[in-house]
Amino acid sequence: MSWDKELEELRHREGLAEQMGGEEKVARQHSRGKMDARARLAALVDPGSFREIGKIAGKASYDQDGNLEHILPAPFLFGKAEINGRPVVATADDFTIRGGAADAGISRKMVQAEKMAHELKLPIIRMIDGTGGGGSVKTLEQIGATYIPAVPGWSDVVKNLDTVPVVALALGPTAGLGAARTVASHYSIMVKGLSQLFAAGPAVVDGLGDSYRGSTDHQQAKEDLGGSAIHTRNGVVDDEVGSEAEAFARARHFLSFMPEHVGQLARRTDCSDPVRRRDHTLDSLVPRDPKQVYSMRRCLDMVFDKGTVFEIGRMWGRACITALARLDGWPVMVLASDPSYLGGSWEAKTSEKVERFVKLADRFRLPIVHLVDNPGFMIGREAEMAGTIRYGVQAMTAIYKASVPLASVVLRRAYGIAGSAMSNAENFQYRYCWPSGDWGSLPIAGGLEVAYKSDLEAADDPATELEAIRERLDKVTSPFRSAERFNVEDIIAPRDTRPLLCEFADLAWRKLYAEA
Template sequence: MVNKKDTQSPPDGKDKATQRLNQVSSHLSAEKPEQSKTKAQTARLPADHSDVLGQIATLRKIAVTPNPNHRGYVRQKQAGKLWVRERIEQLLDPGSFAEIGSVSGTVTWKKTAPMREEPVSFTPSNNIQGAGMLRGRKVLLTADDFSIRSGHADGASAGKTVYVEKLAIALRVPVVKLVDGSSGGGSVTTIKKEGWSYLPHVAPFKPVIEQLNMGIPNLGAVVGPAIGLGAARVVSCHFSVMAADIGALFNAGPKVVEGATFEEGLDFQDLGGPTVHCMNGTIDNLAANEAECYEQIRTVLGYLPNSGSEAPPIVACNDPIDREDISLRSIIPRRQARMYNPRTIITSVVDQGSWFEIGALWGRTAIGGLARLGGHPVGVISLNCEVNGGALDAAGSQKLTRLLKMCDVMNLPILQFLDVPGYAIGTVAERTATMRWGVELAKTYYTTTVPIFNVVTRRVFGVAGGVMLGSRDPVMQVAWPSGQWGSLPLEGGIEVGHRHELREAEKIGKKEERYKELEEEYLRLMNPVRTANAFGVEEIIDPKDTRQVCCSWAAHIYEVLMKERLSDRACGKIHPSFA
């Protein structure tokens, strides 16, 4: 008899696999209560992520809604200043602002469910960043919110500022900076907040320097107290302007100054108001108020490209390029000692309404600015014979150096009206390092490469005249019949060159007579036609034709030479530098 157990066959591999799958299935189906609860809660979260979108909408609404009970906002209004969001609306084209980092800041959250929360309070970052349109052109904007910790770092998101500076380089887009506070600069409260003290690195400056040299326009406005880092950011711009009614700029505020230098009772205006910094060249221009600051920024941007890889924007011109001005024939007095208004010449030659002066309140021996010739943007340089006889001093040299560098990185050709008796002389000139800054100007003339066209209206003397006249080869220039040039002006030059002869004449009482004879002889020999006879000057033109000559030059630069210049920059053949 055969045992059944003995005859039962062992399970095969297929049966073992089936058993194993059943075991795994039983484990998976026996879920823990907590896991089932979590899955149920997850299933109840909206599929369209409206919960997250709602949080973002709430935070954005808080950020853009002013709180009239907030101490900082009240202080802002009492000071006569616009709130930061109002400034953005006033500056940019309507409805064009797109914020970057719109919900960055400090949030207090309230838990409403195991996986849900809602914001109950929000302090936005005190530096607003974003993109917008400025008269139809895209710009990046950074604006301080002084109402939150006076713009200090303990109320800022430092990463935002650095990001936007880098973004400007990547996109080749101009940057506008509205400074009211320290722009994320340091405060001792940061140490308390973080729990440790830090080495004060200035992270945003590396990309800023790169922007400046790339010719990406940096335009800044001081619309409140610009302190420390805020001051440095606006001063570093290609162009800066200060609101006269609310602007001030300083390295440290009155309280810090009082503790360091014992200067007591200073207010913002005493320490660094417009009468300080718009007169010493720290800030380029002065504006009556915020609205005028923004209008100046719009105007300057209209002359500039988006970056140095582009040509400046050409606009339609309704002013005839062959317009003549007969009055220019008599604007230069025949008597050399008499003065005239050089701005009259500038406004006569350039397109009507296009002259924009930069730095009118400082370095007043020199005049500089932007204009158009037949719709083509140009930089304009002139000497100012109404101040110190037009002799170029240290401040004037600094102003022209800055303008030359800006024109070079922006690809702006330069038109010069030359009436320069030389560098300033005397004890004040020596004490203010006139030659030092004059040589710096000379270096800039010879290291920049942007085309220059000279109109010699009267005097060209000495090292200063030689530098301004001859920094390009070949020289492109014309002269007026009022031109007078040489190593030294006759005043003083005759005394030096004929010292012995005049001394002998003085012994017999005929010094004045001999001096007059020498002066008349030199004036005869200095007839500009004699210089033209020797091809010492290429062409003497009728002053009334100056506009037509200059417009033809500008048109040729833009039509022919600008393409070559942009190509040279792109392949690294030339390297314009502002900083």
């Protein structure tokens, strides 16, 4: 006796699952410029590598004789796959089934996906498109009661943040739990014009009498409330891309820098960029006029392995560039001041960003390279209202608590508490300074006239006296005076930065392998 009948039923049920929300709903998804969940999974992972788990799970209806009439698949797909040849847990919400709402789903599927990630130590990618929360108001009448909210399996989400790389792609309107699942990640992406994220959507906000009064156009209302232009600038989401294909590519790229789990070390790649490459353009990168800016991103391209700089969070906390990159094939986390934004001064959002990425580097054991041109914390009433000093100290604390090797290069300014947050001064200072270095407890220009007030008042020609004082101080503030006293370890030709940082990367990874 064979089991052909049961195998035929299995194929039938699998075929029903592959129809997702039905032809009409799938067509509507595509008409909005969105891929369906199954197409997304195929596009994200290595070809042919996805093995679905729980494919035939759903809500079935049967006739009076117990024969299957119809099945509504669960609006959440997951399984084991590979990205860049390495195993991952890949998940996707299916918006074609009740907009991805949880009351159409089976919560255990989502919980099992999260458990699979941390128990088997596999990176997890969430492709989020819908609410994924507790269902609609209408379901309360069906239940016959309300309930105190709880999120099944949220402890597994928390465990994953401490265990494996978590990537979240918001690929449509994501509200409530969908929004929470996006934010609870190490790297998150929104697609411009396609993704929106909010605690509650426009209709709910308006219904509650909030001050929000957006456009009457539904799509524009969603953009006004929670579009990528908002959330990639306030730090809720890391990056904004122009298409789903770009989101998949960036997710794969991010994971290429990461280990598969905490406790495993990230991988080195082959490098064809010479370690001893010296770009003489670096020697004139920093202008002599301290008020002039220069391109720090240009510096990154000249120092790190060619084509490897992967910037994260470009649109928020903009006074510090955060990126992943490689040195002689070794992965590193990069912090780099951006003098073109607020002169490089750390305000609250920049400090929050620095703290976040230092913790990310420490969790996944990536050495840190810090390129410094920091005139200090942002000052003024707005900065005080934003609580800049609290966020700044939290960033500094993260740097002091980090246990991975850190190298700093002072390109120009390093002033005040923010300047001292370049590294842990209690440890060995793996540090280099360019001849353009300018440091101290506060910029001389800001305190010169106050410090020499009596001298200037007594002078016959205060302007001439001020210039004479400035010339004397220029000699005292020479970086070579600091080097004489070994207050800075080494002053280097900027062109030598790459070879020296490649040496650091080699030693840093030697240490990490010894600890493993």
